Amino acid sequence: MSTVSDKTKELFEKLERAKQRAELTFSDRPLLERRDSQDSNYSGYNSSTRSTEEINKPDHSEEGEEQVFEEEEEEVTEEDVANTEEEEEEEHARVEQVQAPMAETIRQLSNPTGGGAAPLCIAYPEPGEGLNDDFELKSGFLHHLPKFHGMSSEDTNKHLKEFEFVCGSMCPKGADINILKMKAFPFTLEDKAKTWLFELPAGTINTWDRMKGEFLTKYFPASKVTVLRKQISGITQGHEENFCNYWDRFKSLVASCPNHGMSEGSLLTYFYEGLTANERGLLDAAAGGSFMDKTPADARELLTNRALNYQQYEGVLSTQRRVHEVSTNSALEDKVNKMSTLLSQVLNGNGGGAMAQVCGMCSTQGHPTDKCT
Template sequence: MTRSSQPVREHISDFDGDFERTLRRKKKLQESNPPSPEPELEEQEVEVEEKATAQVGGQEQGIAMDNRTLKELAASGLDNAAPLCIQYPMAAQGKTEEFELKSSLLHHIPKFHGLSMEDPNKHLKEFEVVCSSMTPVTVDGSILKMKAFPFSLMDKAKGWLYELAPGTVTSWESMKRAFLEKFFPTSRIILLRKKISGIQQSQGESFPSYYERFKSLVASCPQHQMKEELLLQYFYEGLLPLERQMLDASAGGALVDKTPRDAKTLIANRALNAQQYEGVGQRDTPRPHHVN
């Protein structure tokens, strides 16, 4: 016997002598005691059955809803209407957001219809003045303005507000920004800038009238983004030659030698004095005599 076959011979005694009988016995035991299903498989089967039941129930419910009339379906859609575009913020510390809008406040609020001849900046100023003067001490002023602002819009302007996407307005500043972007677009700002920079005093127009027209033009466009010295320069260049000389004489030499603050005060005082004595000392032009 060779050396390589010796380990195999040593382990022959480990094998079962009646191997076939042992195998048949194990098969009989397995047939008499079948293995129980695994818990995971049972849970998966239960989930599948529940999903199938839910799908069937949903289909039955959908069929039941489809049996409603058109009138009932149209009325049910009112419950799913889109929310208002305004989302009120948290009230400031020490203030409350629970209050009732008084009829006296709503009665004094200015109205804006969204027409081209209306001034949206003026509307915002008047609205803030009314709300600031009628806001209770314990109420958050920003929330009050957000709640009262829809009552100041009419017709086209009110339709614009309710067409905004939900969550567009979250503060009073965002409300003003959205309002001006709609009714005071960039094209209108550029047009007013050109009018300010190119303003001219008309023949026969008095100094006070020219000054008031200039102030109204600047006030109508708070977004002009022009410095004070630049506005004074446009006003000075637009004067008639005689009015410009008189203004320089009032400045004691030249208006450009004054600071912007002093120049603005000088112009305002000269316009006020001229307005107070406007028409004094002027004679009526003689009427020509006609012979019939």
């Protein structure tokens, strides 16, 4: 193709140079000399006797020669161009024939080696103004990413919070953080969760919000939201659960359902109603009369401070409780040992003879229980 095009270009350049030489020849030839050359073609013609009108008669020979030259030029140009086009078509056909793929065999069609893979479901958008999407995900960054396996027991919203925290803390300078999240999020998925992502239709995800929405729709459906709302509204403190642990469990339950749709006052009311009678009385006393008379902000501050105080002195209370438990266990073990000794003596007797009397109070032989001093 390139060789034929060069020939065509060279041919047009030659024609242009020939035309310029012809115009230069006609323009520089003296008019009188051309007339003399015309007169020489006619024998016996006397130039001195020509009239003024014949001398001044316009000469069209120059225009005729130019017209003939242009006609010949046009004929040559059209013929050469036609030949050139035919050569280009033949060359193009030969190139296509060489580049045409060979017919695939049945084995190749049954086992394609490339081109048959489905496109990815992620289409990255254009970066924001002043930002770029040409960055590398470092191994240290990927190592800090949380993992999600798609199990029903996993906390979906907690996974997203941890992921966004890592991306915000380790985002490269000048990088579009939304594109960074779209590129890094597939590395957090494992097992069933990764299979779900790769099975989405091509082009489904084109923004970070769309990716997060698809993830929540799959692993945090409306049915799970309803269950968590019921757990929040019906929360109760266990008999062996202290105030600090109950408060932490309540906060974790609320954090696991960001779209619960409950007001702050309603949440605090559910927490207060779930307390045991003793803890509720202590909380009212700490509030100066009634916990429900506090504003939501003051009530949350009171709960936080009380849980913090309990956590600070929990070690002292636990030590006292352990000392009391150890002393109680020692007394019980002593009584169990005495009863075991008494039982063995009753069963074995004195060398197989008559059963000796054993006092039930002091566990000694020689006197009955009612005469024990």
